[in-house]
Amino acid sequence: MSTYAQKKGFGATLWDFLTTVDHKKIAILYLIAGGFFFLIGGIEAVFIRIQLAVPNNDFVSAGAFNEIITMHGTTMIFLAAMPLVFAFMNAVMPLQIGARDVAFPYVNALGFWLFFFGGIFLNLSWFLGGAPDAGWTSYASLAIHSKGHGVDFYVLGLQISGLGTLIGGINFLVTIINMRAPGMTYMRMPLFTWTTFVTSALILFAFPPLTVGLVLMMFDRLFGANFFEVAQGGNTVIWEHLFWIFGHPEVYILILPAFGIFSEIFAMFSRKRLFGYSSMVFATVLIGFLGFMVWAHHMFTTGLGPVANAIFAVATMAIGVPTGIKIFNWLFTMWGGSVKFTTPMHYAFAFIPTFVMGGVTGIMLASAAADYQYHDTYFVVAHFHYVIVGGVVLALLAGTHLYWPKMFGTMLNETMGKITFWTFFIGFHMTFFIQHFLGLWGMPRRVFTYLPGQGFETSNMISSIGAAFMSVGVIVLLINIIVTSVKNVRVGNDPWGDGRTLEWSIPSPPPFYNFKQLPLVRGLDAYWIEKMEGKKEMTPAEPLGDIHMPNSSFLPFTTSLGLFIAAFGAMYHVDDKGWALPVLFIGLLVTFGSMLLRSVKDDHGFHIHKEELMNEDDNKGVKA
């Protein structure tokens, strides 16, 4: 064994994860934290469906229902979907471009800890006087009048985790631009890397408006400002604009990586090159660009006027074109391929009709005139669950099965994987298909109950039973994870046998320096090209030499912890608590102190020497 991979005790492992700057370990942290918040958000969803299963139900009170729907949406978008997407980006993207780590390993760790403390802060609201209750969009007209600290938790928690996402986006952009292996031109990058690239650009430009919106809301609620106080000259529509200038790109931030994962799966398990690669790249960039042009379609009923509504309606419908390009390319990738129905391929196959249904209702909603009828009904709820669950969550589940062996070195059980797929897939359509009709029949969203005799009973009951099926699917996945982790059957470089891209050319999990020698990339699907020529591994692009690696650091943790502490000070400052301001300053001191320490303390990293790398080979008894 090498000197680097020794068995460690629990304390040492914990310290390792608290201080790690390795993108593969950060990916695991994102997966665990995101998975945890996904379960919390899922439990909230089940509570919603229990409450709505029968009319006049009193399973939860009206106030608690508002908190649950707000936290369900906020948790699922910001604390589950985003970090899970980040988990796969971190785990796979650097390997796909043949890099030894991301451009800023330290910033990568900082991004994770900011997200984590923000998420914990937001969820502590349940125990500290009540969760936010103004909806996940937290419209200012509602939010500034919300009693208690719920909305303050929302504002401060999202601010902290949003900063983490922003720096993560910058990090991925620089990584892809500067750190590609020799021969890895832009037009040879795997589709998942391309979608990570475009997504990161969206993050960079979409998150600052959210930051500003949250700052304004924080100033209003905690420091006496008047941005949204109409009597003082304020205007609540500013929040709507800022929120959706962020919020619409956000849905593409979620769905583009999902497209990336599915593109990899279609090519892999059709054993065929992705159809129309360059048009896929083009469509991805175009969707990213158009994503910034359509935010006001969330505000058709705000009263922006017919001209604005018409422009945003047309721009919205235009996004259907590049998305359609993608759908056909995926279909043509399977056409004539030798399709293998693995668990990930099940998800990919099911994704196409599901997502197309979400797209069709999207075009319906984009018609501004018709939207007045759909607005704030269950039709909207059905639409966005079809695109987010039918697109993003299916991709995340597919990605979990696909990349599990690369991340952990062992395969998830395929039979249980297919059980998860079928229960989740059937449950999903049962839950949400009927909600289209509930909406068209007039059931408004965000209501905590409804009366009998309005024709909503049967449909709501069907919807709630569907939610139970989805829960079973998730539970089977958890059992699958436990069982396979206990068995822990180790797998080789390319456990699916059909790997096309660089991540499948190295061990599972990869050594901490990823590539002993950077690979020479000779075309799209670099590893597949080598395999087709009868080779077992990539041709190296450089002689064996010293490898430069970054040092671990505890400072990302303390930097984030400081903001977590400061947030409590800022929040309780309005209650005239004597300790609030000191806590605020101590927290900020910890954060800025950590940043200063990072700045003045030189961090040159360390080198793995050539001899050590050669020894490792000798010990394994393979090639010199």
Added chain:
Amino acid sequence: MHAEEKLTYETWPAEPEKSTLEAKNKFLGFWLFLGGETVLFASLFATYLSLKDKVPNTSQPLAKDLFELPLTFVATMLLLTSSLTSVYAIYHMKNFAFKKMMVWLGLTALLGFGFLGLEVYEFNHYVHLGHKFTSSAFGSAFYTLVGFHGAHVAFGLAWCLSLMFRNAKRGLNLYNAPKFYVFSLYWHFIDVVWVFIFTVVYLMGMVG
């Protein structure tokens, strides 16, 4: 070339801010960060423009009652000059003239402090005229936009001074040269933002 190498005037590269992979990453990453900052300030400008002169009653001062050109002109001159001095600092950094770089950086910081002092005086003056952060939506938007810029200047000063103190004794190398360079990018960015504040807040405030 790597970051720990001992270099002389002869071996110092033409572009020390981009001569190692770490430096290249820092250079590009910081430019991207400034892209994000641009959107941040754009959002603040939009908020300010939509809330300009929105006050609850007529007794409160409006933009045209508040702003005076002489004060803002001096502040603008101080900040623009500090951008020029930071250019000289980076010119000397590229020529491996550490002492000269430090002198110009010191001048940059002094001018920055002068600007910040004027801003504190200005805010204090407005508060006495009844234009407060909490008194109207106009007040909230004004102090948030201009205050965000002021906080950026304050952060930049702390950054500049900590770089100067940290490296005072050891001179230039390829590890700290990109840090000085990136600071100067930041300082130019604050300057550009101020040009927009001067135009949108002060000039447009006085004519309309």
